[in-house]
Amino acid sequence: MKQFLLISILFILSIGFVSYKATHALFNDTAQSQNNTFSAAQTFHVVISEVQINGSNANQDFVELYNPTSSVVDLNGWQLQKKTSSGAISSLVLFGSSHIIPAHGYFLWANNQTPQNPFSTSIGADVSNGNNLSENNSIALEDASNNIIDQVGWGTGISQYVEGTLIDNGSDTNKSMERKAYSTSTDVTMEGGVDETKGNGYDTDDNSNDFILRTVSDPQNSSSGAEMP
Structure with missing residues (x-):
């Protein structure tokens, strides 16, 4: 039971870390995610x-x-x-x-x-x-x-x-x-x-x-x- 609980906690923490990295990459002007650079100031109109x-x-x-x-x-x-x-x-x-x-x-x-x-x-x-x-x-x-x-x-x-x-x-x-x-x-x-x-x-x-x-x-x-x- 303790082992299962520990594995569950580690899994939740890993999901949280991945979510943070993704959010950080999308909203930080110079962050990178999987070798792609995102710019928060890229526009979507002519x-x-x-x-x-x-x-x-x-x-x-x-x-x-x-x-x-x-x-x-x-x-x-x-x-x-x-x-x-x-x-x-x-x-x-x-x-x-x-x-x-x-x-x-x-x-x-x-x-x-x-x-x-x-x-x-x-x-x-x-x-x-x-x-x-x-x-x-x-x-x-x-x-x-x-x-x-x-x-x-x-x-x-x-x-x-x-x-x-x-x-x-x-x-x-x-x-x-x-x-x-x-x-x-x-x-x-x-x-x-x-x-x-x-x-x-x-x-x-x-x-x-x-x-x-x-x-x-x-x-x-x-x-x-x-x-x-």
């Missing part, structure tokens, strides 16, 4: 993943979206809204019925007003127009019901679209602001490092914490390969 406001030409602007989910997202009726440095609002682009983001994939808007071969063509933009971005601006991604899904602001604009704190301008030629893959991601790991192909799904609702500045931009479109954490 996010603004990379923004360039100044290429080799002043109009070489782009906004990249990333879909961190396992389902295709239909962008019909969605739009990107822009605020100028003074807070004035305008539509950057309205998406149509043919615009979708693949699962774990990307979608790309770009400015097409360049004197040479359009920049939007050279980077394979999924949609383009003559609108542009500048320093101290911000953008918001809205769904077809005008709900703000994500927003990103940079510089020192007034009353901007922003989550948390505005990002540094990142206005040097061909630089871009890119969303991290993980909490531990840096400009080194995201640009040619171990996190480069791990997606851009890190979101703590704080722009200055969620983005890094790339020395060379890397726009991706709906034909780019899927990226998963």
